[in-house]
Amino acid sequence: MLYRGKKLSKQGLLCFPVVALLVGCGSGGSGSDSNATAQSQESGDTGEPVVTVAGAAVKGIIQQGMVTANRLIADKDGTYSLDRLAAKTVRTADDGSYELRLRGKADGWALVELSTDQHTRMVCDVLPGCDQADGGTVAFGQTLGLDSGFSLRGAGDLISETVYLTPLTHLAVALAERNSQGLSPDALAGAYTSVENWFGLSAGALHLAPPDLTRLDQLSDVSADALQVAIANAAFLALVNDNPQWSTISQVLNDMTTQVAATGQIQIVGDGDSLALSDLIAASALQASELQMTVDSATISQQLVVVEQRNVQRFETIADVYEESDTSLADSGDTTSGSDGTIENGDDTSTDTSGDPTETSDTGTAIPADAALLSWTAPLTRENGDSLSMGEIAGYEVVYGTATDAMDQSLAIGDASVDELLVDQLSEGTWYFAIRTLDTDGNRSQLSEVVYKQI
Structure with missing residues (x-):
């Protein structure tokens, strides 16, 4: 899986306020944490x-x-x-x-x-x-x-x-x-x-x-x-x-x-x-x-947030290196972004904004056959109509799977400016995707409408 793109968009996905607070977790050393030295x-x-x-x-x-x-x-x-x-x-x-x-x-x-x-x-x-x-x-x-x-x-x-x-x-x-x-x-x-x-x-x-x-x-x-x-x-x-x-x-x-x-x-x-x-x-x-969802310690929960952010940043660094060295995944500049996300495969774009996915002509973006390129736009409002600034968005969570009722795989994105994700190494079949927004207070939106791609 590969993070892509940081086009700061100002329109799109409706963000719903959610009361589910991101709970942290705690940790300590292993059973052999005495740091004993050889004697x-x-x-x-x-x-x-x-x-x-x-x-x-x-x-x-x-x-x-x-x-x-x-x-x-x-x-x-x-x-x-x-x-x-x-x-x-x-x-x-x-x-x-x-x-x-x-x-x-x-x-x-x-x-x-x-x-x-x-x-x-x-x-x-x-x-x-x-x-x-x-x-x-x-x-x-x-x-x-x-x-x-x-x-x-x-x-x-x-x-x-x-x-x-x-x-x-x-x-x-x-x-x-x-x-x-x-x-x-x-x-x-x-x-x-x-x-x-x-x-x-x-x-x-x-x-x-x-x-x-x-x-x-x-x-x-x-x-x-x-x-x-x-x-x-x-x-x-x-x-x-x-x-x-x-x-x-x-x-x-x-x-x-x-x-x-x-x-x-x-x-x-x-x-x-x-x-x-x-x-x-x-x-x-x-x-x-x-x-972060499994433990009660707020202190260790914050440490896990730090670890998540470090890995996200490391992932983005890897993505930048890969994008510079492999132009086959370079953005063509004509990506179509729907309000609930799009999936691009180089030959068609499948979207699901009305419940009926459609196919469009070649976008010019070369995507591997076993991959789906997701793109979205950052929301401007919450469900109650209150405005939502980019500074209040902590990131996104993409969930996906081989059935709409079994999207049991997910990936957290801890950067509000990221608006693309390449999910690769997908097995043959139909894959379904949705995204939710996370704000800086730990609130999570409802999932977007589901989009799909046939691999």
Whole structure:
């Protein structure tokens, strides 16, 4: 999905006042949020020094995952490889935390790896639930099994760092492996920074304890940075929902890891076969919006608003880059905007202002065959006739689905100046769309009339 356009329009969609206030939510650290650092101690068996490595495996929280760690050792040529005999395997606890020991002093770096078996479970951290390959759905906060191919990796400095294992750290390790000297400390540090930049995260964010998104009300406080990391990790599983191409989190993670290993980056927008950075950012924005409705803490709710806005802004930045590099999606300048929105596909424009969608001639805008371009105009009035200024509009919410009574997918747009949205990677069939306006006081309008496109 790709945000498009910022033409500040002064006419159009009627905005209805709604009493549904956007409720916020709260969060805190994960079960392993102590930021414990590695410590050297004497082994009771041999007197040999050992170093404790601690952290947590969080996608959702991963329980009974098998974790091992190995020191990263440089040979005489400066190429780093693993000391495979460094540690035995331990299981993650119910809060995802782990602790193991490596022989030797607390110096250098270690690679930590998680694998799964039939005992491993993961907490569903995606709203409203996690779709399963068998067609079932696991509710938010409940656990699901993981296939045997699922794995996570992370790395850290044994002197000072807690090592968290997440999809984002997994991508960072894959990126660092492209270095000619192997998993060197410099390569790993640089890869962590690169992944943080991809997702618009603050420096050092991948070393923060990701909070359990399913237990936000039980946490006293959490930073927006930590929430943003946790929600970005949740987005990997969110991409499985309602997407027939991906049935497990392993498939999503493997697709992106393969891209990183081959090219050193994730493609910006989808090509119909592989996932893209824009997919993850869009899913992150939506999850941040959904989470605001699930918790009671006003403080954490405001943090989630910040996270949503960060993802929206990151998405718009990606859209700008893509638009500059791919003119096939450039606006032709003759877009037709109806009062309730339009859908353009390059060959016709389907509108639904009277209940009967119509088709018009080619607009000149080249839109992918599996995509729908939505456009709308900002409202000037509320339902009671009161005026509504652009400064009072916080953004919009687009909802869509394959039936008018099942528009169960949505995307929040936290920028009043945005007036276009490209929804791509749609499966064959008829797709229905509607939009509502959000104001700065948290009020939401009723949905517009529904428009549709046949894919």
